[in-house]
Amino acid sequence: MKQEIHEKSIDTASQAMLWKAREEGMETVWDRYEKQLPQCGFGQLGVCCRNCNMGPCRIDPFGEGADKGVCGATADIIVARNLLRMIAAGAAAHSDHARDAVLTFKKMSEGKAGSYKIKDETKLLSIALEYGIPAEGKRCEEVAAELAHALLLEFGKQDGNLLCAKRAPGPRLKLWTELGIEPRGIDREIVECMHRTHMGVDNNATHILLQGLRTGLSDGWGGSMIATDVQDILFGTPQPRRSTVNLGVLSREKINVIVHGHEPILSEMIVEAAEDPELLKLAQEKGAIGINVAGICCTGNETLMRHGTPIVGTFLQQELAVITGAVEAMVVDVQCIMPSLGELTGCYHTKFISTSPKADFPNTLRMEFHEDRAYEIAKEIVRAAIENFPNRIPEKVNIPEEKRECMVGFSVEAILSALGGSPDPLIEAIKSGAVWGIGAVVGCNNIKVMHNYGHVTLVKELIKNNVLVVTTGCNAIACAEAGLLLPEAAELAGDGLKTVCKALGIPPVLHMGSCVDISRILLISSALANRLGVDISDLPAAAAAPEWMSEKAVSIGAYVVSSGVFTVLGTVPPVLGSQAVTALLTKDLNSVVGASFAVEPDPFKAADLMLEHIDEKRKALGLESRR
Amino acid sequence: MKDVMIRPERCLGCQSCEIACAVAHSKSKNLFSALEENPASKRRISVEYLPGPEISIPITCHHCEDAPCVSVCPTKALSQDSITSIITHNPERCVDCWTCSTVCSRFVSLYQLILVMGCWTSSMNHNRGVINRQAEAGIKCDLCEGRYLPACVEACPTHALIFTEVNDI
Ligand code: SF4
Ligand code: SF4
Ligand code: SF4
Ligand code: SF4
Numbered sequence: 188m189k190q191e192i193h194e195k196s197i198d199t200a201s202q203a204m205l206w207k208a209r210e211e212g213m214e215t216v217w218d219r220y221e222k223q224l225p226q227c228g229f230g231q232l233g234v235c236c237r238n239c240n241m242g243p244c245r246i247d248p249f250g251e252g253a254d255k256g257v258c259g260a261t262a263d264i265i266v267a268r269n270l271l272r273m274i275a276a277g278a279a280a281h282s283d284h285a286r287d288a289v290l291t292f293k294k295m296s297e298g299k300a301g302s303y304k305i306k307d308e309t310k311l312l313s314i315a316l317e318y319g320i321p322a323e324g325k326r327c328e329e330v331a332a333e334l335a336h337a338l339l340l341e342f343g344k345q346d347g348n349l350l351c352a353k354r355a356p357g358p359r360l361k362l363w364t365e366l367g368i369e370p371r372g373i374d375r376e377i378v379e380c381m382h383r384t385h386m387g388v389d390n391n392a393t394h395i396l397l398q399g400l401r402t403g404l405s406d407g408w409g410g411s412m413i414a415t416d417v418q419d420i421l422f423g424t425p426q427p428r429r430s431t432v433n434l435g436v437l438s439r440e441k442i443n444v445i446v447h448g449h450e451p452i453l454s455e456m457i458v459e460a461a462e463d464p465e466l467l468k469l470a471q472e473k474g475a476i477g478i479n480v481a482g483i484c485c486t487g488n489e490t491l492m493r494h495g496t497p498i499v500g501t502f503l504q505q506e507l508a509v510i511t512g513a514v515e516a517m518v519v520d521v522q523c524i525m526p527s528l529g530e531l532t533g534c535y536h537t538k539f540i541s542t543s544p545k546a547d548f549p550n551t552l553r554m555e556f557h558e559d560r561a562y563e564i565a566k567e568i569v570r571a572a573i574e575n576f577p578n579r580i581p582e583k584v585n586i587p588e589e590k591r592e593c594m595v596g597f598s599v600e601a602i603l604s605a606l607g608g609s610p611d612p613l614i615e616a617i618k619s620g621a622v623w624g625i626g627a628v629v630g631c632n633n634i635k636v637m638h639n640y641g642h643v644t645l646v647k648e649l650i651k652n653n654v655l656v657v658t659t660g661c662n663a664i665a666c667a668e669a670g671l672l673l674p675e676a677a678e679l680a681g682d683g684l685k686t687v688c689k690a691l692g693i694p695p696v697l698h699m700g701s702c703v704d705i706s707r708i709l710l711i712s713s714a715l716a717n718r719l720g721v722d723i724s725d726l727p728a729a730a731a732a733p734e735w736m737s738e739k740a741v742s743i744g745a746y747v748v749s750s751g752v753f754t755v756l757g758t759v760p761p762v763l764g765s766q767a768v769t770a771l772l773t774k775d776l777n778s779v780v781g782a783s784f785a786v787e788p789d790p791f792k793a794a795d796l797m798l799e800h801i802d803e804k805r806k807a808l809g810l811e812s813r814r
Numbered sequence: 815m816k817d818v819m820i821r822p823e824r825c826l827g828c829q830s831c832e833i834a835c836a837v838a839h840s841k842s843k844n845l846f847s848a849l850e851e852n853p854a855s856k857r858r859i860s861v862e863y864l865p866g867p868e869i870s871i872p873i874t875c876h877h878c879e880d881a882p883c884v885s886v887c888p889t890k891a892l893s894q895d896s897i898t899s900i901i902t903h904n905p906e907r908c909v910d911c912w913t914c915s916t917v918c919s920r921f922v923s924l925y926q927l928i929l930v931m932g933c934w935t936s937s938m939n940h941n942r943g944v945i946n947r948q949a950e951a952g953i954k955c956d957l958c959e960g961r962y963l964p965a966c967v968e969a970c971p972t973h974a975l976i977f978t979e980v981n982d983i
Contacts, residue, residue: 225969228833228845245829249836249854252829763846 196638232764275380277742282410344372370405403745435590451489456565485701621683624801630732641733648794724751724781733757827870834969
């Protein structure tokens with residue numbers, strides 16, 4: 188199955204870099220995928236178990252061979268356990284990120300992380316209030332210290348439930364309690380997943396999956412939400428601003444420093460260090476006209492949302508960025524960083540700098556990051572990039588022209604203020620049918636889908652049908668590259684949505700942040716549901732992850748569906764080996780949490796599924812339901 | 815003539831070849847949809863475990879027209895149906911001389927491996943078992959008619975199965 192370059196990505200800048208890679212003999216993720224084909228059927232169906240050393244065991248999906256593992260586990264059990272482990276890993280990734288944000292916040296409040304300060308006092312005070320921390324007569328740092336303490340307790344909580352989850356609408360919270368899936372301590376849910384999937388513990392597929400939902404909820408309404416809150420307090424709540432995206436943001440004359448990964452804790456400092464007069468002077472001495480910090484993946488989204496720092500690309504563009512030959516330093520923290528970057532950066536002058544105490548990769552320059560010396564370390568990193576500028580090999584430099592402007596920064600606060608302070612105008616627009624519904628489109632790139640095709644096609648279909656799209660993560664970057672994050676993109680929307688966007692001066696696709704910021708989508712859904720006096724599952728809303736690949740996406744799927752939002756997956760999750768689990772996820776969940784999953788690789792059909800769902804919900808609310 | 819060759823020393827026992835074969839012989843030719851077909855698609859290759867040397871080997875019989883194994887078999891333990899060309903093996907007549915395996919292009923490398931490892935009967939029992947099971951089910955390896963590369967060969971991650979000119983071996 189040899190793919191032509193134009194079949195690998197819809198983005199011409201990426202295609203250009205794929206040609207360059209071919210000419211220079213560089214291996215990319217597309218080549219490695221080809222070598223993996225055909226992929227293992229047991230793995231794709233989820234029917235392989237390695238949870239104990241009597242295994243590995245696998246079930247013959249065609250019924251001729253083994254129908255049970257050595258211990259007697261059936262396909263249903265094995266598939267459910269494997270899925271639970273994926274959810275646990277995803278929730279762990281988001282929540283451990285959150286923990287680090289809170290720890291930084293704590294050190295800041297104790298005066299042990301001098302580079303950080305409180306940027307959003309209003310948010311600090313409102314969240315402190317929610318956690319029952321009185322603020323009167325206290326300095327901000329004191330409030331912060333108490334809040335940090337309260338937040339840390341949420342991770343190791345042994346009694347009671349997560350406080351953040353109380354932000355969900357009343358009926359939703361009640362449903363979770365009745366089902367026994369109201370999330371408890373964040374770490375506890377993850378640990379319990381690992382316990383339950385150990386050999387000989389939980390062997391009932393439905394029972395296993397309920398724990399999956401609870402663990403997902405501890406991520407969405409716990410870890411991810413805490414990460415968003417704390418990062419807003421520390422770095423500022425995003426407000427609408429403009430920036431640029433795609434490989435063309437790399438500069439010929441400036442030092443290019445790419446921040447890639449997921450956390451803003453270091454990248455915030457790098458953005459600051461890049462404006463340090465001392466370093467700017469050094470850059471000039473080395474022959475550059477400045478320092479260009481640009482992002483990839485969610486670290487990129489975090490700095491984009493708060494500073495308008497440009498973005499180089501999505502997950503599948505990380506290697507292509509290096510292939511431009513113009514990157515002085517690829518600075519990474521955690522998550523979604525391809526280990527292949529080690530070998531690849533070695534073929535150019537690029538320094539591959541790993542910074543997280545948790546994550547290292549082949550051939551990196553280790554510059555471990557610690558909050559107490561945050562700014563100094565950031566400066567050292569930027570300095571390493573500057574020193575590397577003279578090593579650029581001019582013959583190897585080829586930066587694509589393509590870059591697109593975008594409007595970003597739509598936190599819940601920003602959306603409400605664009606609406607004039609309350610969700611009512613949006614509710615009116617939904618009632619009148621001008622805005623037919625809300626579509627949350629999120630998630631990664633997956634090599635199994637033509638790069639960005641799933642994202643962009645689906646989102647275009649939705650806005651054409653007057654569905655206001657909210658987006659995060661790589662979907663947001665893909666939409667930005669396609670020019671959909673501009674108020675002008677309203678021209679691509681249906682008449683109703685077009686009018687609304689023009690009146691408010693907003694794009695038809697609202698960039699709400701990084702993947703942990705899907706918590707913002709949960710909160711805006713709650714606000715709408717509360718205002719309408721209904722549950723989230725009654726809203727004319729649907730979600731999709733057209734090109735998902737990571738375990739984090741599985742955890743997200745679990746909490747989005749358990750929060751009551753119908754979700755369409757664009758790539759097939761490894762569950763089809765069990766009919767019971769498949770039926771549960773795609774049908775039976777409806778009668779449990781009022782929403783379910785669908786799998787639909789064709790983005791046009793996926794849009795139809797979402798629209799049909801929205802139609803039904805409109806009908807149930809007594810709104811016009813024929814498009 | 816090209817045929818599937820088995821390189822038993824490379825087989826890791828993952829059974830990918832079995833799944834690929836079943837999918838290639840399903841109506842939809844798609845893993846996910848094939849699961850729902852009734853009757854279930856049948857594979858024509860079996861990964862068998864040899865307890866002696868503790869290895870797994872993929873076994874598949876083409877039930878060749880003018881099968882050489884049949885013509886060399888000294889005791890007529892192997893016989894061929896003249897219309898369907900299906901081969902059957904009669905264990906009562908078999909004297910374990912292994913002559914058949916030395917002429918079968920698929921099994922010859924296996925035969926050599928077995929010679930080196932010195933575990934006579936177990937493997938032959940498996941070969942014949944598969945041949946007879948296929949005969950009973952009325953299926954055979956059809957070399958994936960219509961495909962450029964046989965599905966099992968394409969699927970094998972370690973290239974334990976290759977598709978090559980018989981004379982090259
Ligand atoms: S837990 Fe059961 S199915 Fe899994 S490897 Fe062990 S024996 Fe096999
Ligand atoms: S054993 Fe070998 S030679 Fe005999 S019919 Fe089968 S594939 Fe052909
Ligand atoms: S060549 Fe085709 S029919 Fe024969 S065993 Fe391999 S996959 Fe099955
Ligand atoms: S696919 Fe290859 S390695 Fe796997 S069982 Fe078949 S022959 Fe052996």
